[in-house]
Amino acid sequence: MKTLKTLIYIFVALFTIGKVSAQNTTRINGKAELKNGSSADFATITLYKSADSTLVKGGFSDDSGKFTFENIKSGSYYIEVSLMGFQNTKSAFFEVNGQEKLDLPTIILTDQSRSLKEVVVTASKPFIERKLDKMVMNVENSSLNVGNNALEILEKAPGVTIDKDDNLAMKGKQGVLVMMDGKPTYMSNADLANMLRNTPSANIESIELITNPSAKYDAAGNAGIINIKTKKNKNYGLNGSISAGSGYGQTSKYNTGVNLNYRKNKINVFGNYNYGNNGNLSSLKLQRAVNYQTQTTNFQQNTDWERRRNSNSYKIGVDFYATPKTTIGVLYNGYQNGVDGSSLSGTNMSNGAFQLDSSIAVSSNNLERYRNNAFNANYKTTFDSLGNELSVDVDYSNYFGNGNEFRNNSYFKSDGSINKNPLNINFSTPSQIEIKSAKADFTHPISKASRLEIGWKSSWVTTDNNFKFSNLVSNEWQNDISKSNHFVYEENINAGYLNFNTEIKKTSLQFGLRAEQTVSKGNSVTLNKVVDRNYLEWFPSVAISQQLSKNHQLGLTYSRRIDRPAYDDLNPFRDFLDEFTYQEGNPFLNPQFTNAFEASYTYKSKYTLGVNYNITNDAITTVTEQNDETKVTIAKNINLDTQKQYGVSVYAPFNITKGWSVNNNLMVFYMSFSSAIAGSQLQAGQTAYNFSSNQNFVLSKTSSAEMSFNYQSGLKYGIFTIKPQYGLNLGFKQNVLKNKGSLKLSINDVFNTRIQRISTNFSNMNISFNEKRETQTLNLSFNYRFGKNTVKAARKRATGLEDESNRIKN
Numbered sequence: 001m002k003t004l005k006t007l008i009y010i011f012v013a014l015f016t017i018g019k020v021s022a023q024n025t026t027r028i029n030g031k032a033e034l035k036n037g038s039s040a041d042f043a044t045i046t047l048y049k050s051a052d053s054t055l056v057k058g059g060f061s062d063d064s065g066k067f068t069f070e071n072i073k074s075g076s077y078y079i080e081v082s083l084m085g086f087q088n089t090k091s092a093f094f095e096v097n098g099q100e101k102l103d104l105p106t107i108i109l110t111d112q113s114r115s116l117k118e119v120v121v122t123a124s125k126p127f128i129e130r131k132l133d134k135m136v137m138n139v140e141n142s143s144l145n146v147g148n149n150a151l152e153i154l155e156k157a158p159g160v161t162i163d164k165d166d167n168l169a170m171k172g173k174q175g176v177l178v179m180m181d182g183k184p185t186y187m188s189n190a191d192l193a194n195m196l197r198n199t200p201s202a203n204i205e206s207i208e209l210i211t212n213p214s215a216k217y218d219a220a221g222n223a224g225i226i227n228i229k230t231k232k233n234k235n236y237g238l239n240g241s242i243s244a245g246s247g248y249g250q251t252s253k254y255n256t257g258v259n260l261n262y263r264k265n266k267i268n269v270f271g272n273y274n275y276g277n278n279g280n281l282s283s284l285k286l287q288r289a290v291n292y293q294t295q296t297t298n299f300q301q302n303t304d305w306e307r308r309r310n311s312n313s314y315k316i317g318v319d320f321y322a323t324p325k326t327t328i329g330v331l332y333n334g335y336q337n338g339v340d341g342s343s344l345s346g347t348n349m350s351n352g353a354f355q356l357d358s359s360i361a362v363s364s365n366n367l368e369r370y371r372n373n374a375f376n377a378n379y380k381t382t383f384d385s386l387g388n389e390l391s392v393d394v395d396y397s398n399y400f401g402n403g404n405e406f407r408n409n410s411y412f413k414s415d416g417s418i419n420k421n422p423l424n425i426n427f428s429t430p431s432q433i434e435i436k437s438a439k440a441d442f443t444h445p446i447s448k449a450s451r452l453e454i455g456w457k458s459s460w461v462t463t464d465n466n467f468k469f470s471n472l473v474s475n476e477w478q479n480d481i482s483k484s485n486h487f488v489y490e491e492n493i494n495a496g497y498l499n500f501n502t503e504i505k506k507t508s509l510q511f512g513l514r515a516e517q518t519v520s521k522g523n524s525v526t527l528n529k530v531v532d533r534n535y536l537e538w539f540p541s542v543a544i545s546q547q548l549s550k551n552h553q554l555g556l557t558y559s560r561r562i563d564r565p566a567y568d569d570l571n572p573f574r575d576f577l578d579e580f581t582y583q584e585g586n587p588f589l590n591p592q593f594t595n596a597f598e599a600s601y602t603y604k605s606k607y608t609l610g611v612n613y614n615i616t617n618d619a620i621t622t623v624t625e626q627n628d629e630t631k632v633t634i635a636k637n638i639n640l641d642t643q644k645q646y647g648v649s650v651y652a653p654f655n656i657t658k659g660w661s662v663n664n665n666l667m668v669f670y671m672s673f674s675s676a677i678a679g680s681q682l683q684a685g686q687t688a689y690n691f692s693s694n695q696n697f698v699l700s701k702t703s704s705a706e707m708s709f710n711y712q713s714g715l716k717y718g719i720f721t722i723k724p725q726y727g728l729n730l731g732f733k734q735n736v737l738k739n740k741g742s743l744k745l746s747i748n749d750v751f752n753t754r755i756q757r758i759s760t761n762f763s764n765m766n767i768s769f770n771e772k773r774e775t776q777t778l779n780l781s782f783n784y785r786f787g788k789n790t791v792k793a794a795r796k797r798a799t800g801l802e803d804e805s806n807r808i809k810n
Helices: 002-016 150-154 189-197
Strands: 026-034 044-049 055-060 066-072 075-082 094-096 101-103 107-109 128-130 135-137 160-162 168-170 176-180 204-210 224-230 234-248 252-264 267-292 295-323 326-350 356-382 389-413 418-428 431-445 450-473 476-479 485-504 507-524 529-547 552-563 574-578 581-584 592-603 607-627 632-657 660-677 680-698 703-712 715-717 720-722 725-736 741-748 756-760 767-773 777-787 791-793
Touching: 026 044, 026 075, 044 066, 055 066, 075 107, 150 189, 150 204, 252 777, 326 574, 418 574, 607 660, 660 715, 680 715
Parallel strands: 026 101, 026 107, 176 224, 581 632
Antiparallel strands: 026 066, 044 055, 044 075, 075 094, 128 135, 135 204, 160 168, 204 224, 234 252, 234 777, 234 791, 252 267, 267 295, 267 767, 295 326, 326 356, 356 389, 389 418, 389 431, 418 450, 431 450, 450 476, 450 485, 485 507, 507 529, 529 552, 552 592, 574 581, 592 607, 607 632, 632 660, 660 680, 680 703, 703 725, 715 720, 720 756, 725 741, 741 777, 756 767
């Protein structure tokens, strides 16, 4: 209680700092209007000193266009008014001489569309853009991403890889926190992949890759943060856009969507709906050799999947601008998705001379249904012109999923005759997840160059997974208790942070400290296993930037991060590929902790050289274990003692000609693992690199083209060796209908080279597998914008549902 009272006192003190009265000061009154005589409501108003354009105060006009600045000292000033869709307008210089009040002439704003009527803008942001603390993929205007979903776009991101189980990695490291519009998604890898597949590129503005976040962010994500920013309308009145597209690779793909935004007076209503119907083919080739006593058994397995995904995602929100400084909003997000799939699998078992002994043929059909509802209420207020700001979010989300798969296993001798009776099995995987979260963030500017941020967040998560395994016996389905499992997981995380930012001449400093307490309980009802945890961890962060001269800048960052296990990774149920191969959860999996260091040099605010070093303890990594006697191979996640990585990165954008720009990114790193695993010692490491090049071509005032190439070299990850992977993508864009419409054409993986090849020879294992997905596709889309071009954007805001959603699985 004493600590809580101290924090409350600090908060109140920060809230009241700066409320100092002044003598011989003046109140300035003014009004901003549009050229047609209507008021410029909620415009941004800034007061500057005339002598050197130093910012004095800032604020907003009210719903009648009026504004006021209090306690202004004597001097010469001017005011600037800015409003989306209109030119920034400055007042004439005026003098303040200690009078009680000063009424300024009305400031008239000019419609930006009229002043720019004769100007044709052909420049656009590059697909890849490097900023001081992050790398940005500008998806909105790129023709490379037409018809793609968010997961497919991330496969093109510099340094980002996605494995066969949909695990995201940055710079070769897994443990990435994915956020949507600044809010964590609270999903595990499989559920996150499902959501990203149902997020079309037409709904994405940009993607930010952040390697060393500050203490303000959740401490999750040892590899960094990927923030996906969705599109928001930026105008007044009613406007929106519609889109439709189609694609084909080996299967057909269709998508359509609509975005709407309406703003009137103090109310802003916005929403969107997207539908997708996408087929996908994939194949897996698995080979392994098992040595037991004097015998060798070779397994050769080929599996082909065909899936069709129907996705419906929707969002609706309302913002109420109660005053120029206070906004209250509610937001609803949801989706309903279904997957219909089938697979055929054949496994040949042979002796050491590869003479066929027996085989298994497996056919399966599965249905998957997922539903998610997420609600957010948000309150944001600015207390004064100094910039004291408070934001509060309350969130609730529920998730329902169910998979139902039927498999028929047939057994044959080497001559093709029946070996034994067929086995028919059924998997049913109903799951339910409930997430509640609340957070508050307060920003206090200590001075013009310094600010203090303080915040709190709590989340409560409950997951209920009931895996049911049944056998068909005498034409009746009978539940197999030994292979079924009911798992309930409860988790509460409480966090608080302090973050201080300041600028001292040419030096920028940021220091932060975050504390997170985790209380969890994993209960395998079927196995009667309960794992309780309660721990408190501290997460410091530091960022220093030094401007050496106009063209030279140095940067240094450090942060400590945590990655908690995905909810389903803690569930000890078994997911069977066949009777000799399955995957199981690990209820004793611990979180992993990472210390990340990075130094950077930037030349002319464009070219960047970076050096980084990361060390992770208790690294969560997938391994396989093999029982030579039973010939069974199990895949599961365990904690490895140490994972280390150090590397160098280079970012070099340049223009070859006036209409041809190139952005190159190269990362070279050495990654190593050290740990004892099931009685064997792992010491593995390899130098690897990732190179990406994105090129933009301006063909005319209304057309452009793009090309991107990505190469990931081979690397060692845990006990596995991963072979190189690369791909080339092309895109073309043509503006039509007076630039209100656009046609985009893209070809993904032009030469069909994206294939995953992974192997291991660790301990007693000799395993290799290749997976090929349907990556070579041709996509065409059309987008049309309609309505007024002066409607203000819906607010972009971060809710509290972030890290938890990253840990849900389908």
